[in-house]
Amino acid sequence: MVAIGPVFAAVRPSQDAVVAIHHATAEMPIPGRRTPPENWHLTLRYLGRVEEVVYERFLHGLGGLAEVAPFRVVMGGVGAFPNPRRATVVWAGVAEGEEGLGLLAEIAEEAAVAAGLEPEDRPFRPHLTLSRVHPPADVTGLLGEPVPARWKVAEVIVYRSVHGRGGVSYEPLETVPLGA
DSSP states (O other): OOEEEEEEEEEOOOHHHHHHHHHHHTTSOOOSEEOOGGGOOEEEEEEEEEEHHHHHHHHHHGGGGGGSOOEEEEEEEEEEESOGGGEEEEEEEEEEOHHHHHHHHHHHHHHHHHTTOOOOOSOOOOEEEEEEEEEEEOOGGGTTOBOOOEEEEOEEEEEEEEEETTEEEEEEEEEEEOOO
């Protein structure tokens, strides 16, 4: 059997939104290793390395996305995981469109479980990773800083993580359109 991965399903900001996010965050004193703009996305479901048959079943399960109408996402402010005083991830949150993203994540979760993967044990928290921080840092001064960007979500992209000399890049494997 052929393994594929690591694989994940995500929503990618439009090019205009990427420019807006970059403009809003470029001068922020965000610590750590910044995520390159070409890697920005909102993860719906991470699958990891999967066998080809599991991947194909997952794609089949994403057919339910055709029942979801496109919707708008508006980014919110800066936040951090696991907490602002000891942040290991600095992210931009979602101010509008969380319900639609939640529905997409639910469909992706159902597809993953139907394909034979274990259910996700963490709640879905839509966010766009701006930076990974090691060692953890206090970012309370950045909390709520606005990241004004918006775009229309009309598709879900299934990506494969590719590790190379320049770090990680994400290769689109499939694009699944939402309904009309």
